[in-house]
Amino acid sequence: MQTSDLRIALFSGNYNYTRDGANQALNRLVEYLLRQGSAVRIYAPKVANPDFPPTGDLVGVPNVRMPVKGRGEYRLPTGLDRKVKQDLLRFEPNIVHISSPDPAGHAALRWAQDYDLPVLASVHTRFETYPRYYGLGFMEPAIEWILRRLYNRCDALVAPSQSMVDTLLEQDMHDDITIWSRGVDRTIFSPAKRDLEWRRAHGLDDDDVAVVFLGRLVMEKGLDIFADTIIELRKRQVPHKVLVIGDGPARGWFEQALPGGIFAGFKTGADLGLALASGDVFFNPSITETFGNVTLEAMASGLPVVAAGATGASSLVDPGETGQLVPPGDAAAYAEAIAPYCTDHALRRAHGEAGERKASGYSWDAINQVVADTYIRLVEQREAERAADEARIKTALESA
Known part of the structure; x- marks a missing residue:
């Protein structure tokens, strides 16, 4: 079987209406699959003004606004209606891919089982950790x-x-788990994108050390720990400034928690690469990521990384070489790890250069072919199972 023989029905809770790391990876995957000749149809919520155009054919699924305070921009797929099921039958997929454990994902699994189709699920975030950020x-x-x-x-x-695979195995989620890593676009993320004029325009002097936060401004990204760590650095009189790249519903809270912080707003593409490379130290306290695209992007931009020693970052950051890993939630330990980068230019440069070298090994096409190979393996396994069942039935009838 070839990649071009695949017909994939992909289910997503957020494919393009609000930009995040998960749907950026899914759109890149679909672009790659289409380029290889696969047929792909995406089933996800549609809105009037999405953040970006979808890659591939997008079919809307029933949905409601997410019933969680501070998450109103997200939609909750509520299932598959008759229109969607009829579209699935016309499309005739040979594999179903579920990327979000929402009601539509559960319904897609049941539909696939009804039609004896294999199902692959991709894990993009630590959903089970979200409730702690909302009491x-x-x-x-x-x-x-x-x-x-x-x-x-x-x-x-x-x-x-690998760290997420280990977590899933420990949680007994499955015993067949393949690593679908993430790539980085080196035309966007590079130390060469650093821009002193941009820094000056945003209140950063040439010798200032900017501690960077990059991501959607929602509490589950560890905003409280980030703020507590900055307070600790200020108590220790460690010279630094704070650069926040991103936007979201918790921006007001974050601005109040970080007086004097520089909030550059939401960035994408070349503007994002420029802003990130214009920082000096990347700090990622989040424990919800399964990979940490932003961590890899910061490494590719030449920044040393201080991150939570949790899923995602622990597979990217080499402590003492490209940055430091810190026990999650320990603001004092984070401050202790960040402080040397604020005062030691040689250390900051050495770990940033090592991170960039490591990031150079992440190629999107090679990474996405891993998913295509997994699709092919599952489809061929299912076809072999059907053939074996037919052979057993034939043998039983002949011997009857």
Whole structure:
């Protein structure tokens, strides 16, 4: 079987209406698959003014506004209606890909099982950790149980990092898990994009050390720990400034928590590469990522990284070589790790250069072919199972 023989029905909770790391990876995957001759149809919520045009054919699924405070820009797919199911039948996929454990994802799994199709699930974030950021930590065991029930009914999983694979194995989510890593666009992310004029225009002197946050401004990205760490650095009188790249519903809270911080707003493409390379130290305290695209982008931009020693970053950052890993939630330990980069230019440069060298090994095409190969393996396995069943039935009839 070739990649061009694949017919993939991809289900996503957010394919293009709000830009995030997960849907950037999915759109890159679809672009690659289409380029290889695969047929792909995406089923996800549609809105009037999405953040960017979808890659491939997008079919809208029933959805409602996410019923969680501070997440109103997100939509919750509520299932598959008759129109969507009829579209699926016309498309005739030979594999189903679920990228979000929402009601539509569960319905897609049931539909695939009804038609004896293999199902691959991709894991993009630590959904079970989200409730703790909204005062609902008691829900984590229940959410983990729901995830386990969904994933174990799939044929296989893909996850972005070895650390996430290890976590999924420990949680008994599945025993067939392949690494679908992430790539980085070196035409956008490079130390060469550093721009002193941009820094000066944003209040950064040439010798200032900017500690960078990059990401969507929502509490589950560890905004509280980031702020506590900056307060600790200020108490220790460590010279630095704060550069925040991104936007989101928690921006007001973050601005109040970081008086004097430089908020550059949402950036994308070349503007993002310029802003990131114009920082000096990247700080990522989040524990919800399964890979950490922003961490890889910062490394490609030549920044040393201080990050939570959790899934994602722990597979990217080499402590003492490209940055430091710190126990999650420990603001004092984060400050201790960041402080040397604020005062030692040689250390900052050495670890930034090492990170850039490591980032150069992440090629999008090679990474996305891993998913295509997994699709092919699952389709061929299912076809072999059908052939074996038919042979057994034939043998039983002949001997009857």
